[in-house]
Amino acid sequence: MSLDVILFFVFGIVAAITAVLMITRRNPVISALFLVLNFAALAGLYLTLNAQFIAVTQIIVYAGAIMVLFLFVLMLLKPENEQKFLELNPKTKIFAMIITFIVFAQLVYMIFFAKPSQYISKDLKKSVEVGTIEAIGRELFTNYIVPFEAAGFLLLAATIGALVLAKKKFD
Amino acid sequence: MEITIEYYLILSAFMFLVGVTGVLTRRNAIVVFMSIELMLNSANLTLVAFSSYLGNSIGQLFVFFVMTVAAAEAAVGLAIIIAIFRNKLTVNIDEINILKW
Numbered sequence: 001m002s003l004d005v006i007l008f009f010v011f012g013i014v015a016a017i018t019a020v021l022m023i024t025r026r027n028p029v030i031s032a033l034f035l036v037l038n039f040a041a042l043a044g045l046y047l048t049l050n051a052q053f054i055a056v057t058q059i060i061v062y063a064g065a066i067m068v069l070f071l072f073v074l075m076l077l078k079p080e081n082e083q084k085f086l087e088l089n090p091k092t093k094i095f096a097m098i099i100t101f102i103v104f105a106q107l108v109y110m111i112f113f114a115k116p117s118q119y120i121s122k123d124l125k126k127s128v129e130v131g132t133i134e135a136i137g138r139e140l141f142t143n144y145i146v147p148f149e150a151a152g153f154l155l156l157a158a159t160i161g162a163l164v165l166a167k168k169k170f171d
Numbered sequence: 172m173e174i175t176i177e178y179y180l181i182l183s184a185f186m187f188l189v190g191v192t193g194v195l196t197r198r199n200a201i202v203v204f205m206s207i208e209l210m211l212n213s214a215n216l217t218l219v220a221f222s223s224y225l226g227n228s229i230g231q232l233f234v235f236f237v238m239t240v241a242a243a244e245a246a247v248g249l250a251i252i253i254a255i256f257r258n259k260l261t262v263n264i265d266e267i268n269i270l271k272w
Contacts, residue, residue: 108181
């Protein structure tokens with residue numbers, strides 16, 4: 001087995017297992033920590049796809065900034081353990097799992113039926129080129145400058161919105 | 172054995188549906204938000220996989236926009252959760268049913 005196969009399976013299995021553990025733990029802090037591990041595994045998967053810049057951004061933005069925000073809010077609020085996974089509303093939960101399993105089976109069937117890999121094969125040299133900061137930055141600041149500015153405006157609006165919503169009194 | 176794009180797509184589908192299950196079954200509003208982050212990340216994995224296999228950097232560009240929207244959504248959503256907690260002293264979404272018809 002070559003190195004990229006081993007790396008894909010290591011990071012992929014870690015990502016899948018931590019995702020399942022994340023939704024089944026009762027303590028939300030432990031859920032958040034498993035989600036951090038999941039994001040780190042995803043960053044590894046991005047590296048196997050030669051998307052170096054996205055991998056670094058994933059660690060900094062997601063595992064760093066966003067998850068710290070989540071843990072900070074968990075610290076502010078009263079930690080309350082939920083009941084065991086199937087104790088409350090077992091019918092709803094089993095129904096939800098059946099539905100998601102059916103959708104997953106459909107997606108897997110479609111992916112095997114469509115066989116995207118017979119049309120798409122990995123061109124290693126090209127995929128290394130598109131993952132660099134240079135290639136992404138050139139697209140971002142030429143063809144996609146308007147969405148970029150809109151994203152900046154969205155962040156400004158979100159900052160003001162968060163301040164207004166979390167304020168003590170509306171006056 | 173070669174890693175084709177199907178492996179990434181199936182992993183992404185699995186993670187997305189784990190996120191859907193989390194949204195449907197968990198009762199803590201913050202864990203529901205974390206499940207939504209998981210779903211956004213699985214979509215990101217699909218975008219990066221196609222971008223890398225097709226040799227086109229637009230997919231990775233869109234991952235940035237998804238990250239921006241995720242950050243904005245997390246900030247506003249958590250502020251809403253704090254505001255609700257201040258009024259009702261709970262983040263259990265079964266007890267936050269004031270808009271339920």
